[in-house]
Amino acid sequence: MVADILIGEGLDVDIATNGAEGLAAFKNRNFSLVLTDFRLPEMGGIELLAAIRKETKQLPVVIMTAHSTTRLAIEATRKGAFDYLIKPFKTKDLIDVVNRALEASRFTARKVELGVDAERVDRDAIIGNARAMQLVYREIGKIADKNVTVLIQGETGTGKELVARAVYQHSRRSNEPFIAVNCSAIPENLLESELFGHEKGSFTGAATARIGRFEQANEGTLFLDEIGDMTLETQVKMLRVLQEKKIRRVGGDQEIPVDVRVLAATHQNLEEAVAEGKFREDLYFRINAALIDLPPLRKREGDINMLIQHFTSLCCRETGIEPPRFEQGVLEVLENYNWPGNVRELENFIRKMIIKSNGFPITLEDVRKVLARTSLASKPELDGKDFKYGSHIDAILLAAKSGEISKPYAYLIEELEREIIARSLIHCEGNQSKPRSFIRI
Ligand SMILES: Nc1ncnc2c1ncn2[C@@H]1O[C@H](COP(=O)(O)OP(=O)(O)OP(=O)(O)O)[C@@H](O)[C@H]1O
Ligand SMILES: [Mg+2]
Numbered sequence: 162m163v164a165d166i167l168i169g170e171g172l173d174v175d176i177a178t179n180g181a182e183g184l185a186a187f188k189n190r191n192f193s194l195v196l197t198d199f200r201l202p203e204m205g206g207i208e209l210l211a212a213i214r215k216e217t218k219q220l221p222v223v224i225m226t227a228h229s230t231t232r233l234a235i236e237a238t239r240k241g242a243f244d245y246l247i248k249p250f251k252t253k254d255l256i257d258v259v260n261r262a263l264e265a266s267r268f269t270a271r272k273v274e275l276g277v278d279a280e281r282v283d284r285d286a287i288i289g290n291a292r293a294m295q296l297v298y299r300e301i302g303k304i305a306d307k308n309v310t311v312l313i314q315g316e317t318g319t320g321k322e323l324v325a326r327a328v329y330q331h332s333r334r335s336n337e338p339f340i341a342v343n344c345s346a347i348p349e350n351l352l353e354s355e356l357f358g359h360e361k362g363s364f365t366g367a368a369t370a371r372i373g374r375f376e377q378a379n380e381g382t383l384f385l386d387e388i389g390d391m392t393l394e395t396q397v398k399m400l401r402v403l404q405e406k407k408i409r410r411v412g413g414d415q416e417i418p419v420d421v422r423v424l425a426a427t428h429q430n431l432e433e434a435v436a437e438g439k440f441r442e443d444l445y446f447r448i449n450a451a452l453i454d455l456p457p458l459r460k461r462e463g464d465i466n467m468l469i470q471h472f473t474s475l476c477c478r479e480t481g482i483e484p485p486r487f488e489q490g491v492l493e494v495l496e497n498y499n500w501p502g503n504v505r506e507l508e509n510f511i512r513k514m515i516i517k518s519n520g521f522p523i524t525l526e527d528v529r530k531v532l533a534r535t536s537l538a539s540k541p542e543l544d545g546k547d548f549k550y551g552s553h554i555d556a557i558l559l560a561a562k563s564g565e566i567s568k569p570y571a572y573l574i575e576e577l578e579r580e581i582i583a584r585s586l587i588h589c590e591g592n593q594s595k596p597r598s599f600i601r602i
Contacts (some may be wrong), residue, residue, distance in 0.1 A: 210241060
């Protein structure tokens with residue numbers, strides 16, 4: 162059943178019926194994730210975990226456990242399990258943990274190359290030769306193998322996550338665990354427990370103890386994304402951990418030593434946040450021992466063109482669409498656009514255009530139309546945190562309210578439908594009959 166669900170998510174799944182079989186498969190193939198039951202014939206989940214950990218500290222292992230063995234599964238997270246799922250679990254919980262684990266896997270498994278040129282189509286490269294980017298590469302080189310805390314600052318979509326991976330991969334801890342926590346994705350009241358763990362019964366809902374991410378990342382690296390969103394109280398605790406190198410679980414009285422290198426990222430201007438009293442000055446000074454400031458795309462001269470080539474060949478390779486010709490004037494328009502969503506916006510834009518063009522030339526008119534629409538969509542930033550498409554829907558609704566769009570409902574549904582179809586085609590390498598078997602309209 163678990164395999165069926167994951168295959169339905171577009172994943173490639175191998176099944177083993179006991180630990181030994183699983184271990185043999187692990188030795189034969191490069192997996193991104195292991196999901197294992199706790200009790201298994203011949204070799205149990207914990208033994209399997211230990212055997213895998215002997216080979217690699219990075220492949221995420223998620224343990225599925227019955228309620229009665231939860232305590233042991235929690236203990237396993239100390240021994241390097243990525244997380245555990247208590248049976249029976251909901252499909253959503255399964256997919257959540259699998260997605261998190263795959264993201265972690267992607268982080269560690271795929272090397273990020275710096276400043277390569279666009280001809281070398283590699284999914285995980287930081288493309289760009291602008292002077293401002295060369296300074297970034299130099300900075301990465303300077304600080305990667307030092308044991309200092311690094312603060313990565315830059316507007317949304319400028320590549321902060323890629324830089325964090327590059328720093329980790331070039332560090333002395335590159336064979337040790339890498340754990341990422343997105344501070345803005347976790348409800349405020351749960352972030353502390355996520356980071357530091359908690360003891361059983363320490364708050365309502367804490368039915369079992371839990372190991373925090375700091376303990377899990379011991380000897381390795383912890384990536385704190387959107388650290389600017391941390392509450393002031395959590396910031397106090399963060400500062401203490403960084404200074405004393407010890408954590409205390411929520412509701413616990415024991416001090417547990419941890420050796421963790423912290424990489425932090427934020428799209429906010431922390432200096433301003435400090436001035437406004439939203440971010441603690443002492444923590445700010447503590448984390449920006451090394452600072453990497455990613456320039457916005459509009460300030461990277463020459464890079465837009467290079468990135469367009471890069472994303473065009475990437476997308477064409479994935480979809481099997483013939484690389485389209487760009488009509489005269491198109492590149493100029495794109496180079497002069499200000500890209501508020503930076504590289505991510507550019508990437509999404511190119512993908513959209515390529516799929517739309519389906520190999521035919523990309524016209525100036527098309528480009529203008531799509532650009533007008535994306536800048537419209539990225540205008541008002543209402544609170545879209547709880548629902549992935551929230552802020553986009555708000556933007557369209559507001560546009561409808563002010564009369565810029567006449568049928569927001571049909572518009573959104575159509576847009577989503579187009580996206581689902583386009584993406585499933587990408588998953589099937591452009592084979593148009595394949596998506597039918599799993600989209601199930
Ligand atoms: N210089 C670059 N070369 C190639 N791809 C890039 C570059 N910068 C960013 N990207 C791609 O753009 C997307 C966004 O990058 P990333 O997630 O690192 O941005 P971010 O700064 O963390 O954004 P956010 O603030 O929204 O979290 C990713 O798909 C990434 O691979
Ligand atoms: Mg990011």
